[in-house]
Amino acid sequence: MLSVVLPVYNEENQIEKTVAEVKNTIKQLGEEYEIIIIDDGSTDNSWEVLxxxxDxxxxxxxxxxxxxxxxxxxxMAGLSHAKGDACITMDADLQHPPELIPxxxxxxxxxxxxxxxxxxDRGKETSFSRFSASLFYKIMYRLSGFNLENASDFKLLDRKVVDEIVRMPERETFFRGLAAWVGYKRKEVYFSVPERETGKSRWSKIKLFRLAITAFTSFSSLPLQFVTFMGILFLIGSVILGIQTLVMKLKGWAIGGFTTVILLLLIIGSCLMISLGMIGIYIARIYNEVKSRPRYIISEKCGKDK
Structure with a gap:
C-alpha cells in the first residue's frame, strides 16, 4: 500500500484539485493507497473542505x-500516521507534479x-530567492557534508526509512536533512517547478530564515568551532600587535593611536557579540529539546482513522 502525505496551510481553493490529481495518478498504478492530509492550523476554510x-x-x-x-x-505528523509500505510526501499546491509518482x-x-x-529549475522565483537558496545549500553542504542543492520535500520513502525518521526524538526537525542523514539506497528524479495555480507561497523570509537556522544547528556544530577559531586568530593578532607596540615604545617611535584602539575595540566587540549569539542559538535548541514538548497537537480528526 502507498501512503501520500499532504501538509496543508490555507489551501481551500487548491486542495480538492490536488487530491483529485493524486488519486487519478495512483489509480493508474493499480495500488492500494491512502491519503493523509495535515491541516497546519489554517485560518481559511481549508478544514471544512478537508x-x-x-466524508x-x-x-x-x-x-x-x-x-x-x-x-x-x-x-512528521503525516509520516507518524502513514501505514503504507512506502510513503510519498509532497506539497498541496501542485508545485510537486503528481505525474512524477509512477x-x-x-x-x-x-x-x-x-x-x-x-x-x-526553481520556476519563477526572484533573483534574490535563487541567490538565497543557493547560498543556503552551499553553507549547508560545507557544514554538514550533505548536498541538498535544489532538493525538495517531494520524496518517496520506504517503510523502514519512515520508521527510522519517526522514531527520532528531536522536536525541531529539518525534513530534507533527516531524509539525507538516514542514508539508504537512493535515487533522484528531476522535475521543473510549475507555477502556482492559486494563491502565493506561505513561506515568508522570516520563516525561511528560521528554517535555515534550524537546518544549520541540527546537522553541524561547526559554527561553535568557528567561535574558537576567531578567538585563536585574535589571540595571535594581539600577540603580534603587543610585540610591535613594545618594540616601538622601547625605540621611542610610539605615536598616538586612538583611532586604532577604537577600531580594535569595535572589531573585537562585534566578534564577541556574534560568538555569544551563535552559542545562544545552540543553547536555545538544547532548552527546547529538554522541555520535551510535543512537536504538534492534533485538535480534530476526520476520515477512516477518526
Whole structure:
C-alpha cells in the first residue's frame, strides 16, 4: 500500500484539485493507497473542505493542528500516521507534479529505498530567492557534508526509512536533512517547478530564515568551532600587535593611536557579540529539546482513522 502525505496551510481553493490529481495518478498504478492530509492550523476554510473530502473518500484521513506548528511538524505528523509500505510526501499546491509518482514508485519497486524529486529549475522565483537558496545549500553542504542543492520535500520513502525518521526524538526537525542523514539506497528524479495555480507561497523570509537556522544547528556544530577559531586568530593578532607596540615604545617611535584602539575595540566587540549569539542559538535548541514538548497537537480528526 502507498501512503501520500499532504501538509496543508490555507489551501481551500487548491486542495480538492490536488487530491483529485493524486488519486487519478495512483489509480493508474493499480495500488492500494491512502491519503493523509495535515491541516497546519489554517485560518481559511481549508478544514471544512478537508472534512467534506474525507466524508466522500474512504481513503482520505485528515488531521487538524490546534494551531500553526509549521510544515516540518506537519510532515512528521503525516509520516507518524502513514501505514503504507512506502510513503510519498509532497506539497498541496501542485508545485510537486503528481505525474512524477509512477516513476518514483517504479524505482522503489526496483529496490531504491529513498526516491528524491530534485528541481531542474526553481520556476519563477526572484533573483534574490535563487541567490538565497543557493547560498543556503552551499553553507549547508560545507557544514554538514550533505548536498541538498535544489532538493525538495517531494520524496518517496520506504517503510523502514519512515520508521527510522519517526522514531527520532528531536522536536525541531529539518525534513530534507533527516531524509539525507538516514542514508539508504537512493535515487533522484528531476522535475521543473510549475507555477502556482492559486494563491502565493506561505513561506515568508522570516520563516525561511528560521528554517535555515534550524537546518544549520541540527546537522553541524561547526559554527561553535568557528567561535574558537576567531578567538585563536585574535589571540595571535594581539600577540603580534603587543610585540610591535613594545618594540616601538622601547625605540621611542610610539605615536598616538586612538583611532586604532577604537577600531580594535569595535572589531573585537562585534566578534564577541556574534560568538555569544551563535552559542545562544545552540543553547536555545538544547532548552527546547529538554522541555520535551510535543512537536504538534492534533485538535480534530476526520476520515477512516477518526
Amino acid at each position: 472534512k467534506n473530502l474525507a 466522500k473518500n474512504a481513503e482520505i484521513s485528515a488531521y487538524r493542528f490546534s494551531r500553526n506548528f509549521g510544515k516540518e511538524a506537519a510532515l 516513476e518514483m514508485v517504479s524505482y522503489w519497486k526496483e529496490g531504491f529505498e529513498v526516491v528524491e524529486a530534485v528541481k531542474k
